Amino acid sequence: xxxxxxxxxxxxYGTRRAVDHVTFDVRPGKVTGFLGPNGAGKSTTMRLVLGxxxxxxxxxxxxxxxxxxxxxxxxxxxxxxxxxAAHGSxxxxxxxxxxxxxxxxxxxxxxxxxxxxxxxxxxxxxxKTYSLGMRQxxxxxxxxxxxxxxxLLDEPSNGLxxxxxxxxxxxxxxxxxxGRTVLVSSHLMNETASFADHLVVLGRGRLLADTPMxxxxxxxxxxxxxxxxxxxxxxxxxxxxxxxxxxxxxxxHWTVAHARVxxxxxxxxxxxxxxxxxxxxxxxxxxxxxxxxxxxxxxxxQHQEA
Amino acid sequence: xxxTPVFHSEWIKIRxxxxxVAALAMIPVVTALFSALASSDTGGDDFDPLxxxxxxxxxxxxxxxxxxxxxxxxxxxxGALRLSLAAVPHRGRWFAAKAAAVAFPVFAVGLVTGVxxxxxxxxxxxxxxxxxxxxxxxxxxxxxxxxxxxMALLAAGLTAVLRSGVATLSILVPFLLIVSFVIxxxxxxxxxxxxxxxxxxxxxxxxxxxxxxxxxxGVTALWAAAALAAGAWSVxxxxx
Numbered sequence: 001x002x003x004x005x006x007x008x009x010x011x012x013y014g015t016r017r018a019v020d021h022v023t024f025d026v027r028p029g030k031v032t033g034f035l036g037p038n039g040a041g042k043s044t045t046m047r048l049v050l051g052x053x054x055x056x057x058x059x060x061x062x063x064x065x066x067x068x069x070x071x072x073x074x075x076x077x078x079x080x081x082x083x084x085a086a087h088g089s090x091x092x093x094x095x096x097x098x099x100x101x102x103x104x105x106x107x108x109x110x111x112x113x114x115x116x117x118x119x120x121x122x123x124x125x126x127x128k129t130y131s132l133g134m135r136q137x138x139x140x141x142x143x144x145x146x147x148x149x150x151x152l153l154d155e156p157s158n159g160l161x162x163x164x165x166x167x168x169x170x171x172x173x174x175x176x177x178x179g180r181t182v183l184v185s186s187h188l189m190n191e192t193a194s195f196a197d198h199l200v201v202l203g204r205g206r207l208l209a210d211t212p213m214x215x216x217x218x219x220x221x222x223x224x225x226x227x228x229x230x231x232x233x234x235x236x237x238x239x240x241x242x243x244x245x246x247x248x249x250x251x252x253h254w255t256v257a258h259a260r261v262x263x264x265x266x267x268x269x270x271x272x273x274x275x276x277x278x279x280x281x282x283x284x285x286x287x288x289x290x291x292x293x294x295x296x297x298x299x300x301x302q303h304q305e306a
Numbered sequence: 307x308x309x310t311p312v313f314h315s316e317w318i319k320i321r322x323x324x325x326x327v328a329a330l331a332m333i334p335v336v337t338a339l340f341s342a343l344a345s346s347d348t349g350g351d352d353f354d355p356l357x358x359x360x361x362x363x364x365x366x367x368x369x370x371x372x373x374x375x376x377x378x379x380x381x382x383x384x385g386a387l388r389l390s391l392a393a394v395p396h397r398g399r400w401f402a403a404k405a406a407a408v409a410f411p412v413f414a415v416g417l418v419t420g421v422x423x424x425x426x427x428x429x430x431x432x433x434x435x436x437x438x439x440x441x442x443x444x445x446x447x448x449x450x451x452x453x454x455x456x457m458a459l460l461a462a463g464l465t466a467v468l469r470s471g472v473a474t475l476s477i478l479v480p481f482l483l484i485v486s487f488v489i490x491x492x493x494x495x496x497x498x499x500x501x502x503x504x505x506x507x508x509x510x511x512x513x514x515x516x517x518x519x520x521x522x523x524g525v526t527a528l529w530a531a532a533a534l535a536a537g538a539w540s541v542x543x544x545x546x
Contacts (some may be wrong), residue, residue, distance in 0.1 A: 050392050053545040068395035079392055084384030087323065094322035102315035102393045142389065 002063035002149045002181055003027050009058035011044055018044040020205035026183045031176045033196030034185035041205040042185040046152050050079055062150055074103040078143035079152040083135040088128030092119055092138050105146050113141040132159030150181040157191050169195045193285035220291040221283025225256045225264050228277035238271040312394050316407035329373040330411055334419040337366030341423045345430035355435050359427030360446050360509035367457045370412050371478055374458035377408050379471025388546045397542045405534055412458045416451030449508025452523050456530040463533025467540045501529035
């Protein structure tokens with residue numbers, strides 16, 4: 001079992017602090033979504049974990065060891081940082097062969113990952129002829145080359161077509177199910193919600209959240225009940241009689257917060273209110289994320305005023 | 307992690323890029339062509355048959371430098387270096403493997419270049435080449451391979467410092483083709499210690515300065531070693 005442990009990690013570029021005393025763990029067996037707006041420090045953190053950038057202070061380890069101390073690191077950790085890393089004039093297969101050779105990974109693995117990422121038929125074409133989506137797949141192939149127990153992917157869905165997005169989602173779920181440690185950065189909420197079990201959220205280099213995704217959403221977004229009716233008056237008065245506050249939305253439906261759909265259904269049925277639609281609505285990751293960042297912005301604004 | 311797999315990886319990178327294979331192929335072609343031109347015009351009192359035969363190295367070295375430069379500069383495009391160093395976190399070893407992957411093919415091609423340009427040059431010179439002894443010819447061929455290798459390494463080291471192939475070539479090419487020519491005939495002393503001037507003593511039958519052919523190549527080797535050391539320091543110290 002190999003986890004990524006980030007401890008009090010700080011990276012400054014000149015006077016700008018890209019990563020600011022961040023501490024979190026990435027555990028095996030689940031997909032950890034790494035969220036934050038552009039410039040929040042996600043990519044920098046990944047580079048620090050891979051020993052590519054030198055931290056100003058703090059540590060990042062993989063399986064308890066600094067990345068640079070790993071022998072044949074591709075066999076332990078696979079990473080996609082930049083889809084443009086492959087030289088345009090080289091074929092995908094040659095690119096992967098060079099990468100594999102450095103860690104004594106057999107050429108059979110090269111063909112296996114090309115097959116797994118759907119690039120087998122274009123493996124002998126030069127990378128400059130590839131679309132962004134194909135380059136992403138090649139980057140992912142490189143990450144999987146050493147059959148690593150830890151996988152770090154920076155914005156893997158970038159440039160993928162809808163089929164590719166479904167593919168990456170299933171791939172990430174499968175890697176986690178195999179017991180691997182999977183860290184995936186993104187700024188796309190709905191996409192992240194579709195594959196992540198756990199979330200690490202950064203904002204301006206600081207850790208904003210490190211929690212299971214379900215908890216993250218439930219703590220910030222109240223589930224509510226969505227209702228459409230032909231008799232708004234009856235609906236409102238019936239609910240008001242039971243201490244519930246129905247709020248009319250712009251497109252004409254009503255929402256009731258702090259309520260269960262089971263209770264409201266029985267209630268409205270008993271009162272004979274005509275119902276066109278009645279549904280429980282779960283909070284989305286996007287709502288929760290914006291709730292978090294709104295609080296964060298407020299805090300920062302107050303902090304600056306003080 | 308040992309050196310051999312890393313060297314293997316870097317060698318695959320070089321031989322799978324057409325531009326780099328083409329640069330290797332250009333070394334003997336350009337060298338022999340300019341040697342043939344120089345050997346066909348041998349007027350003047352300071353005629354040196356060995357230098358006529360190896361005159362083309364001045365131009366052939368541009369291809370060697372292009373190879374050394376692009377082998378390193380391609381790592382500074384699109385985050386390629388990050389991928390390379392993620393695979394080989396031991397940066398000193400990685401850079402040594404890169405330098406070796408440049409040096410070996412250039413040395414091998416340099417030997418071929420030496421033999422070819424010697425044959426072509428002698429054919430063009432005809433009887434004027436009769437004075438060339440075996441020892442001088444061998445010295446020229448080995449010196450040619452050694453000189454080209456050292457210049458390619460100098461370029462590789464410089465590129466790692468500058469992190470740009472364009473910057474390296476726009477310094478080295480004018481320097482080798484213009485500056486060295488201009489100050490070449492005019493002065494001696496300090497100018498003799500320039501990397502190209504020092505190394506090219508190996509291509510002269512007789513030499514006026516204090517340095518002999520092997521000392522001259524030694525000076526070029528010091529330049530290349532300094533550039534590689536600076537390049538290695540840069541690769542190890544800076545964020546990738």
